[in-house]
Amino acid sequence: MTRPLIELRWGSATSAGGRSTNEDSLLAQDDVFVVADGMGGHDAGEVASATAVEVLRSLVGRRPGADEVRDALVEANARIRALPAGPGRRPGTTVTGVVLSSHESTPCWIVLNVGDSRTYRMVGAVLEQVTRDHSEVAELVADGLVRPDDAPYHPWRHVVTRALGGGSADVEPDVDIIAVSPGDRMVVCSDGLTDIVPDARIEADLKAEPDPQAAADRLVATALAAGATDNVTVLVVDAPAVLPAS
Incomplete structure (x- = not known):
């Protein structure tokens, strides 16, 4: 079966x-773009996030379906739970x-998506978050108990309700399918960006930099200039054209 050809361009920082x-x-x-934000103290978070990325690397070049992506996340959860647990929290990671x-x-x-790292889509110069945060504050906002404008300052804003690894043997990843539109710009980031840079500024920086590598560099620089206290990681992926199937 022939497949439409997508010319992707991307940058990371x-x-x-x-x-x-x-x-x-x-x-x-190639065709897989993910960010994992590790947690657990010492080097446990780094090992957990690297493990998640290594499992998801198996999807590269396969053009998998949603079920295969979900299965890979379940496998990553099991692999991370099998890691040695040192003092403090068990190794865990978000991934999106x-x-x-x-x-x-x-x-x-x-x-x-699992956790509170985020994936956005910008099409027609409008930025939209396409993942749902798995966090205490997101649930409070959804229940009408916290105003969206207050969420970035809430003391529970870093408490995630889902993660790979950690204390739960089961994982409930969000796996959704959306059609590619010519001109799509996908942004994948850890919460080190979104905790300190509002969506309006993210959108403005993306509009200012047509090159995806320059856009990723600019967003990380914006977070650092704003006083980021956490790790900051950004991927920018462009689909400037959808070519006819050969």
Whole structure:
């Protein structure tokens, strides 16, 4: 079966920010673009995020379906839970991103998410968050108990309700499918960016930089200039054209 051809362009940037080490991991290869934000103290978070990325690397070049992506996340959860647990929290990580695939010859993004890292889509110069935060504050906002404007300052804003690894043997990843539109710009990032840079500024920086590498560099620089205290990782993936199937 022939598949539509997608010419992707992408860029990535990461920084330890205000931390002594960088526990974020990223994968940007061919058709798989993910960011994992590790947690657990010491080097446990770094190992957990790297493990998640390594499992998801198996999807590269396969154009998988949603079920295969979900299965890979379940496998990553099991692999991380099998890691040695040192003092403090068990190793764990968030993970989010997109996998380029196709459905009935239509190119699509498979959007995956566990935790409070985020994936955005910008099309027509409008930025939209396409993942849902798995966090205490997001649930409070959804229940009408916290105003959206107050969420970035809430003391529970860093408490995640889902993660790979950690204390739960089961994982409930969000896996969604959206059609690729010519001109799509996908942004995948850890919360080191979104905790300190509002969506309106993210949108403005993306508009200012047509090149995806320059856009990723600019967003990380914006977070650092704003006083980021956490690791900051950004992937920017452009689909400037959808070519006819050969």
